[in-house]
Structures are given as structure tokens and as C-alpha cells.
Amino acid sequence: MSESLETPVRLRTTLDSVPGYKPGRPAAMAAEDSERGVTSVFKISSNENPYPPLPSVLDIVREAATTMNRYPDMASSELTHALAQRVGVSADEVSFGTGSVGVLASLIQITCEPGDEVVYAWRSFEAYPIVVALAGARSVQVPLDADARHDLDAMAAAVTDRTRLLIVCTPNNPTGPSVRADELRAFLRSLPEDLLVVLDEAYLEFVVADDAPDALAIYREFPNVVVLRTFSKAYGLAGLRVGYALARPRITTALRKAATPFGVSDMAQKAAIASIAAFDELQERVVSLVAERRRVVDALGEAGVDIPDTQANFVWLPLGERALEFAAFADENGLVVRPFDGDGVRCTIAEVEANDRLIDVVTRFYAG
CATH class of the missing domain: 3.90.1150.10 (Aspartate Aminotransferase, domain 1)
Structure with a gap:
């Protein structure tokens, strides 16, 4: 047996252009x-949220740890119903993944064939080019404007017949500004109706601007919009990896097919349910x-x-x-x-x- 650590195995050439997450x-x-x-x-x-877990949430996690030898509920049934009730949507509109970035990866998988395009602002969340490239799609990065905000007009102009998904990160990570409700609606009306638009709201709970969009109202108005959120930031569950999407049932069904089986642990599900109760x-x-x-x-x-x-x-x-x-x-x-x-x-x-x-x-x- 060779002691060399080299291997002749062929890997995807796509990996050569995938940036490493830092x-x-x-x-x-x-x-x-x-x-x-x-x-x-x-x-x-x-x-990260600097506050430690709430005692009530920590008690739930400790109890859940006693059954870690069992697989979690793959459908996240209890969490799905708790969140649907909290947000005001049906259970058929909710899907979960390992953090919002895990759900985003699934969204790209269900929309993009190799060579298709994903449009997003840059600089924005550094995981975007990674999940796009791993899906075999092509990133179209549109520079932020002089105020470090999304240039929505330029993003609309970047859409082609190969664009399958567009991401609006609001507030934008890492620069901070949120898009405005009026400009977002005008932007969405200018896009093809069959283009999936993802509103990435990982920092939603910290928004206080009067002109920030009501993503749920936008979602109800535009059938091609998906709202992406997480329990990592305001809820303080970054270490447990729970993200979710609000989408039309057809999209939710596809997301559940693409999700990693049993990806959201039992501890994560129960901690999220307890956090909703302790909101x-x-x-x-x-x-x-x-x-x-x-x-x-x-x-x-x-x-x-x-x-x-x-x-x-x-x-x-x-x-x-x-x-x-x-x-x-x-x-x-x-x-x-x-x-x-x-x-x-x-x-x-x-x-x-x-x-x-x-x-x-x-x-x-x-x-x-």
C-alpha cells in the first residue's frame, strides 16, 4: 500500500473557482x-448574538440531548406548525435547512442548471459565490452603490434569459443598509415573473427603518418571491443551524426534496420551538x-x-x-x-x- 497522501481521483473542475468561506x-x-x-x-x-441562551431554551436543549441516539423528525413537523402560526402562513409554505445558507443552496439547486445565472449585489454575503459555484451556476455580481446599498436598477439590467435566481440581501451583509419598500416593489415589477427572487432577511429583527419593506406583504403580492430567514442571529441559535424559507407550496415541495435528510437536528428543532415561545x-x-x-x-x-x-x-x-x-x-x-x-x-x-x-x-x- 502506498504511503503517499496524493490521490488520482478526479474532482469537479468547478472547485478550482470556488472561493473558500472565511x-x-x-x-x-x-x-x-x-x-x-x-x-x-x-x-x-x-x-453572533453576545447573549447566552435563555434558561428556558437551554433546559429544552439539555432534555433533547438525552435522545441524540435517535434521528430527528425529518419533516420538522412541530417546528413547521409553530413557525407557520407565528408568521401567519400555512405549513405548506415553510421549509427548513441547516441555517439560511443551507436553504439558499437548496434554492439554487432546484432552480439552476449548469451555466445558469444567479444575480446578487457585491459585496454581500460571502457564501453566495460559494453555493452558486458548487451548483454549477454562474455568479453575476452587481456592485453596490456609493452608499453601500443595493443598486437595484443595475441589478435589473443584469438579468438575462439565463438568470434563474436573484438575491436581495436586506439588510445587506456586510455593509448594513436595508432596501426601501417602494424601490423594492418597483424593482420586482420590472423583473420576469418566472425569475425566483430571494429576500435574504437574516438580520430582520434588528431593522427599525420606517421605509424598510414588509417582506411578508411583498411575498403575498409577488408569487415569485421567497423569504429567507434564520434563527442564528436574533434568536441566538447560531451553533444549532436552523434557517427557513417562506415560499409558495410548489417551491416548498421542491426544497424539501433537495434538503439534506435529517439535516436539522432534534435539539435544533426543539430549541427553535422554545425560542418562538420565548420571543x-x-x-x-x-x-x-x-x-x-x-x-x-x-x-x-x-x-x-x-x-x-x-x-x-x-x-x-x-x-x-x-x-x-x-x-x-x-x-x-x-x-x-x-x-x-x-x-x-x-x-x-x-x-x-x-x-x-x-x-x-x-x-x-x-x-x-
Whole structure:
């Protein structure tokens, strides 16, 4: 038997063009921190909810862990009915996956043949080009406008007869702005009726803008719209991977066919059900994070730092070529951020102490 680790197996050539996903870097080890005089490190690179799980949700997860030797309910029946009742749709309009990105991958699989096109804004969620390429489809990336917002006119102009799916990320990750209701409706009316349009609302609960769209109203008005949401952010279940889509029954049926069997664990399903029941309590945390976001934005504004309007749980620093320089400076000061080389830096709104340090680090960097 050969001891070489090489293999002659042929892999898909598509993989050569698939970018690797870059998660937020973990906080530095305590020993490394002490060596450079940093007593604590805050990780604000992954858009996680800084609050621990609610005690009631944690109790449910502990109980569910005792039956992890059994497969979960593949249909997520109880969760489907709980969410449908909460949102105000039928159970036939709800489907789940391993996070919203898992559902998005299935949406691309059920709409795109090899060579078909998927249109989305750029920069936006970095998983988009990955899931598109893995499906054998082609990404059509439309640059954001000068305010780091979706350029909906340019996106409409980018649609061709090969376009099968279009993504609107609102609020946009990683820049923060939400699209406006009036412009979204006009945009949707300009598109082919058979083009699937995905409204990715991973940060929905943090939106407070009066002109932001009501995605459910949009969904009911336009049969080709799918609403994509997650339990990872506001609900604080990032580690359990539960995302869902609201879509017409024909699309839901196809999504359930394409989903990874038993992909959403029993613990994840039960934690999501408990979180729906405890939404009012979770909402208090969301309100607190929104208030902290406003405090950070106001403080940066007073320091002369110009950032895009954000409706999410993060702020965007449009530093361009200085993105990596700032990330290194932040790291030296015990703050782990998410740089996008050549574009900017995304910083999650977290605990008060982390936000205080963010204000200080950003202020000093811009001043220097």
C-alpha cells in the first residue's frame, strides 16, 4: 500500500473557482493576550448574538440531548406548525435547512442548471459565490452603490434569459443598509415573473427603518418571491443551524426534496420551538442590541467616522485598502474584527465592553 497522501481521483473542475468561506477568526489565546498586555479579547467578527441562551431554551436543549441516539423528525413537523402560526402562513409554505445558507443552496439547486445565472449585489454575503459555484451556476455580481446599498436598477439590467435566481440581501451583509419598500416593489415589477427572487432577511429583527419593506406583504403580492430567514442571529441559535424559507407550496415541495435528510437536528428543532415561545423575552435583547448599535454609530459619527446606515447587528467601516491594517491594529488592542481585503471591515455589535473598545479603537485608528 502506498504511503503517499496524493490521490488520482478526479474532482469537479468547478472547485478550482470556488472561493473558500472565511469565518470570523477566533479570539486569541489568553497566553498570547497577556504577552502583549491585553487583559481581554472580544470577538466581534462573526455577527453572533453576545447573549447566552435563555434558561428556558437551554433546559429544552439539555432534555433533547438525552435522545441524540435517535434521528430527528425529518419533516420538522412541530417546528413547521409553530413557525407557520407565528408568521401567519400555512405549513405548506415553510421549509427548513441547516441555517439560511443551507436553504439558499437548496434554492439554487432546484432552480439552476449548469451555466445558469444567479444575480446578487457585491459585496454581500460571502457564501453566495460559494453555493452558486458548487451548483454549477454562474455568479453575476452587481456592485453596490456609493452608499453601500443595493443598486437595484443595475441589478435589473443584469438579468438575462439565463438568470434563474436573484438575491436581495436586506439588510445587506456586510455593509448594513436595508432596501426601501417602494424601490423594492418597483424593482420586482420590472423583473420576469418566472425569475425566483430571494429576500435574504437574516438580520430582520434588528431593522427599525420606517421605509424598510414588509417582506411578508411583498411575498403575498409577488408569487415569485421567497423569504429567507434564520434563527442564528436574533434568536441566538447560531451553533444549532436552523434557517427557513417562506415560499409558495410548489417551491416548498421542491426544497424539501433537495434538503439534506435529517439535516436539522432534534435539539435544533426543539430549541427553535422554545425560542418562538420565548420571543418576547428575546425581543428585549434585540432592543438592547439596537440601542447599543445606535450608541456606537453616534459615537463614531461624533468622532468624524463616516459609515453607511446600518439596520443590522453590525457596523461597516469602508476602509478599502486599509482594511487589513485596521484588523491588525484592532487585534493588537484585543478586538477581533472581520476584514474584507480591499473593501472594508465588519464589526459586530456585542456586549457593552466590546462596543466601548470598538469605539476607542476605531476613533484612534481614524485619528492616526
